[in-house]
Amino acid sequence: xxxxxxxxxxxxxxxxxxxxxxxxxxxxxxxxxxxxxxxxxxxxxxxxxxxxxxxxxxxxxxxxxxxxxxxxxxxxxxxxxxxxxxxxxxx
Numbered sequence: 001x002x003x004x005x006x007x008x009x010x011x012x013x014x015x016x017x018x019x020x021x022x023x024x025x026x027x028x029x030x031x032x033x034x035x036x037x038x039x040x041x042x043x044x045x046x047x048x049x050x051x052x053x054x055x056x057x058x059x060x061x062x063x064x065x066x067x068x069x070x071x072x073x074x075x076x077x078x079x080x081x082x083x084x085x086x087x088x089x090x091x
Contacts, residue, residue, distance in 0.1 A: 019079035
């Protein structure tokens with residue numbers, strides 16, 4: 001995945017470098033990675049409580065950690081799909 005130096009952030013460069021380290025089976029596994037139904041249900045419950053303003057401090061920390069992790073994973077999955085020339089879902 002090529003970018004011009006002016007539009008590429010340090011994070012983008014790091015993710016591109018990391019993507020180069022993975023073989024095709026690893027890239028495929030990353031591209032297909034999904035939460036288990038149990039974890040997805042937990043995230044849904046936390047999101048609901050967050051929308052209602054009812055998260056405890058511990059739940060808020062858990063939910064914020066999930067959001068940060070899911071954003072990073074989404075970027076990793078994007079790099080994997082681009083490297084494998086897979087379609088990019090419009091989720």
